[in-house]
Amino acid sequence: xxxxxxxxxxxxxxxxxxINKITILIxxxxxxxxxxxxxxxxxxxxxxxxxxxxxPSRILNTFLNMSDSNLMMHIGVxxxxxxxxxxxxxxxxxxxxxxxxxxxxxxxxxxxxxxxxSSLPKTALGPIIIIWVGAGTPAIIxxxxxxSLVVTILDMSNGFLNTDKEKIKMAKSFNASxxxxxxxxxxxxxxxxxxxxxxxxxxxxLVGVITGEFLVSKAGLGYLIVYGGQVFQLxxxxxxxxxxxxxAAIMYQSVVILEKIILREKK
Amino acid sequence: MSKNILSVKNITKIYxxxxxxxxxLDNIDLDIKKGEFVSIIxxxxxxxxxxxxxxxxxxEKNTGEIYLDGxxxxxxxxxxxxMLQKDSLLEWRTIYNNVILGLEIRGIKTKxxxxxxxxxxxKYNLYEFKDKYPTQLSGGMRQRAALIRTLAVKPKLLLLDxxxxxxxxxxxxxxxxxxxxxxxxxxxxxxxxxxxxxxxxSLSDRVVVLSKRPAKxxxxxxxxxxxxxxxxxxxxxxxxxxxxxxxxxKELDING
Numbered sequence: 001x002x003x004x005x006x007x008x009x010x011x012x013x014x015x016x017x018x019i020n021k022i023t024i025l026i027x028x029x030x031x032x033x034x035x036x037x038x039x040x041x042x043x044x045x046x047x048x049x050x051x052x053x054x055x056p057s058r059i060l061n062t063f064l065n066m067s068d069s070n071l072m073m074h075i076g077v078x079x080x081x082x083x084x085x086x087x088x089x090x091x092x093x094x095x096x097x098x099x100x101x102x103x104x105x106x107x108x109x110x111x112x113x114x115x116x117x118s119s120l121p122k123t124a125l126g127p128i129i130i131i132w133v134g135a136g137t138p139a140i141i142x143x144x145x146x147x148s149l150v151v152t153i154l155d156m157s158n159g160f161l162n163t164d165k166e167k168i169k170m171a172k173s174f175n176a177s178x179x180x181x182x183x184x185x186x187x188x189x190x191x192x193x194x195x196x197x198x199x200x201x202x203x204x205x206l207v208g209v210i211t212g213e214f215l216v217s218k219a220g221l222g223y224l225i226v227y228g229g230q231v232f233q234l235x236x237x238x239x240x241x242x243x244x245x246x247x248a249a250i251m252y253q254s255v256v257i258l259e260k261i262i263l264r265e266k267k
Numbered sequence: 268m269s270k271n272i273l274s275v276k277n278i279t280k281i282y283x284x285x286x287x288x289x290x291x292l293d294n295i296d297l298d299i300k301k302g303e304f305v306s307i308i309x310x311x312x313x314x315x316x317x318x319x320x321x322x323x324x325x326x327e328k329n330t331g332e333i334y335l336d337g338x339x340x341x342x343x344x345x346x347x348x349x350m351l352q353k354d355s356l357l358e359w360r361t362i363y364n365n366v367i368l369g370l371e372i373r374g375i376k377t378k379x380x381x382x383x384x385x386x387x388x389x390k391y392n393l394y395e396f397k398d399k400y401p402t403q404l405s406g407g408m409r410q411r412a413a414l415i416r417t418l419a420v421k422p423k424l425l426l427l428d429x430x431x432x433x434x435x436x437x438x439x440x441x442x443x444x445x446x447x448x449x450x451x452x453x454x455x456x457x458x459x460x461x462x463x464x465x466x467x468x469s470l471s472d473r474v475v476v477l478s479k480r481p482a483k484x485x486x487x488x489x490x491x492x493x494x495x496x497x498x499x500x501x502x503x504x505x506x507x508x509x510x511x512x513x514x515x516x517k518e519l520d521i522n523g
Contacts, residue, residue: 164353164355166351166352166353166355167355169325169349169351169355170349170351170355171368171372172325172343173325173343173348173349174343174369174372174420175343175372175373176372180372184357184368184371184372185357188357188359189357191359
């Protein structure tokens, strides 16, 4: 950027954009602060029952008291299960999508089953999973995989099948083998499909893990939420939900950063 | 030894569908001499692109044979290049990596071949763009890059399937001229499918007119201009040009 040659109009324009950005950020912060302050004041004044709604100060206290106990352990468990479920679900889904691309017959045969599986609420499989793999971490991970797998298969194989026909034809005119079509045309054409799948999957895996933890676990944020609910400790529930929100945001942002790295390499 | 680089004999193509069969090509015979530029025109949907796909080995034929340089060809031949309407450059690869794609796929990415590609890039003014990505190039440059990608594997015969029709008019005229000169320079024979009568006249030594489905060869016209240094641009100003145009136009139109 050459700062010396900027015209007055351009300066004005850039300033306008910057001010607009700052205004939005300030409003967002104010909104959050106002919400927290209102919550705290209403709870303090006993207008709302903080036994049911908790309050920001109680949440902060819970958080601080838990840090020396095992909050980090619970966060760690949830993150660990989510990452394993996410990686396994994505990998497995992509591999199956590749197989479906490879064999049109297989793809046609499996299509109705996949459609049914994709509309089936995967949480309904919970009891089956528990009986099959046991009530513990494996069941939670399987749950996370179950939730993200079918979506991955459908999205990726849809992307693969919609690869530009002309590009395929071009490669075929050089006598490309099916494997070459896959590695040189189809997979690189679908990088953005893949990144979108990652973004969807990180959320879905977290849904799977929390559902799994609700059902079986003895640790993790999902466990804390259920436990807190059962002993009527709304402070614990609220704290866990807030932490969960932060964890989800960080995981999503990691995928966004990964996307930027991949796209920068390509450009 | 035949001086025909390509001989197409009795090609018939029948499409099968649930509601019946369609004869697309009916006994097509065509000979093309080495170094010749031949265009195929015909009413839309008559099967001209199908014929090209069959010659390229990308589609099956029902009957007939194809000979390249006297040798029978079955399937995809390494000596036939194929250019489509879209440049189909891979946007995640640099121009250089795009033009060596054919070498890569065929497993002949040797030093000599890469040097050959570099020379082509230099000769046709793309060398300084070789590390750029396709999106950073103009439509004309992209089409030239696509041509070099095809030439990199040293085909004897180049098939062009509406290769210029995706470009805007001005670019198209320039690219047509570029391609014409490059192919003449490299001594490559070209078989061109187009729906554009002017384009077919301006580019070719002969124009083949196909009838509508089932396509047969209706007529073959020799295109000759009484001039030196003919280019696809300057021949458009000759009086013969409009005569050829008239003849071809009528042939396409009346019995279509």
